[in-house]
Amino acid sequence: MGAYISTFPTGFAGLIPTALQKLLPGAQVVQVYDGLVHYRYGGKPGDLGKVFLFHNTFLVLREFQGPASQMDSMVRSAAGIKSLPPSRGSFRVRYSVKNQFVAVPKERTRQLEGKIAALTHAKVDRVSPDTEYWFLQRSEGVGFFCRLLGRRQATERDLHPGELRPELAYLMASLAKLGRDSVVLDPFAGYGAIPKQVLGYFPYAMVLVSDLDRDRAVDLRASLGGKRGVSVAQRDALTLEGIPGATVDAIITDPPWGYYEEIEDIQVFYRGMFASFRRVLKPRGQVVLLSARKREAEAAAQEMGFPLRQRYDTLVNGKKAAVYLLEVGPAL
Structure with missing residues (x-):
C-alpha cells in the first residue's frame, strides 16, 4: 500500500x-x-x-x-x-x-x-x-x-465573495449525525454550500433552504429546487415564517458575523436567531454553527438555552473562527 x-x-x-x-x-x-x-x-x-x-x-x-x-x-x-x-x-x-x-x-x-x-x-x-x-x-x-x-482544485478565486468552502461545509454537516428521517435547515444558505454537501453526501428526509436576500433565494431555487426533498424559500431567519414548530432535527448554518452586514448589535441578533431556532427545532434538536464572533455567539447560545456540545477552532480566509455543535436545551 x-x-x-x-x-x-x-x-x-x-x-x-x-x-x-x-x-x-x-x-x-x-x-x-x-x-x-x-x-x-x-x-x-x-x-x-x-x-x-x-x-x-x-x-x-x-x-x-x-x-x-x-x-x-x-x-x-x-x-x-x-x-x-x-x-x-x-x-x-x-x-x-x-x-x-x-x-x-x-x-x-x-x-x-x-x-x-x-x-x-x-x-x-x-x-x-x-x-x-x-x-x-x-x-x-x-x-x-x-x-x-x-x-485542491477550487480556490477562493473560484468562489463567490463570502461563499463557504466545500470542505468546511462538509465537515460542518458531518457533525450533525444525520439520518434518513432527518429534516435539515440552513436559514442563511447564501450560495448553498452547506445544502449542497448535505444533498451530495449525507442521508436526509427533507432539506429546508432559505435566505433573506431575494437574489440568493432565486439562485438557490434554480440550482437546488428540483432535487428530492428540497424546499427553497426567501425567508427571514429571525422568524422562520412558514416552518411549523418542533419539526426540524438539525440546523447547519453560517450566519452573518456582523463585520460586513448592517447589524447594530451582533449579540442581540444572535439572541433573536437562537429564539427562532428554538421554536422550529424538535426536542434535543442540534445546531451546527460557524462564527468568528465567538464571544457573542457563545454568550447568546448560553442565554437562549443551547448547551455547547463541541467546539472546533479553525481559520476561515485567515480569520479565527469556530464551528459549534449545540443542542436545544429544556424550555426556558
Whole structure:
C-alpha cells in the first residue's frame, strides 16, 4: 500500500478518520495531526482526488521521527536515497518547517536537485515545475520527504465573495449525525454550500433552504429546487415564517458575523436567531454553527438555552473562527 499525507482545514483532526474512510474506502489512517493526516491506501493514486476535503496531497517517500525529523537531518538523509518513483517533465524542491517555507543552503539544494534529476530523468525548474518534492518538518517531532501529487482544485478565486468552502461545509454537516428521517435547515444558505454537501453526501428526509436576500433565494431555487426533498424559500431567519414548530432535527448554518452586514448589535441578533431556532427545532434538536464572533455567539447560545456540545477552532480566509455543535436545551 502506498503511504500518503494530506493537509486539511485546521481544527478538525477528530473528524478526519471517519471522513477519509467514507470518501476513500480502503484507506487506513496511520496518524492524524492538526491539519495533516498520514494514511495508507492500496488503490490508484488518482482516487485521492475524490477526497475534496484535502488541500495538498503527497506521496510519502521517507518518514522521519524525533531528532531525525529536523530539516538538516532530513535533507542529509534524502541525499543518500537510491531510487524514486518515475517522474516526467520538471521539478523543484521545497522546504517547510511548521507550515512555513524556509531556505536551506544553496549547495545542499543543488546536490538534491542533481540526485533527483539522475534518478528520475526530470529537469530542474524552480519557477513553474511539473512536480514538487517537499521536506515537511512538523512541530510534533515528525517529518516527511514527499512528492506533491495534487492541490485542491477550487480556490477562493473560484468562489463567490463570502461563499463557504466545500470542505468546511462538509465537515460542518458531518457533525450533525444525520439520518434518513432527518429534516435539515440552513436559514442563511447564501450560495448553498452547506445544502449542497448535505444533498451530495449525507442521508436526509427533507432539506429546508432559505435566505433573506431575494437574489440568493432565486439562485438557490434554480440550482437546488428540483432535487428530492428540497424546499427553497426567501425567508427571514429571525422568524422562520412558514416552518411549523418542533419539526426540524438539525440546523447547519453560517450566519452573518456582523463585520460586513448592517447589524447594530451582533449579540442581540444572535439572541433573536437562537429564539427562532428554538421554536422550529424538535426536542434535543442540534445546531451546527460557524462564527468568528465567538464571544457573542457563545454568550447568546448560553442565554437562549443551547448547551455547547463541541467546539472546533479553525481559520476561515485567515480569520479565527469556530464551528459549534449545540443542542436545544429544556424550555426556558
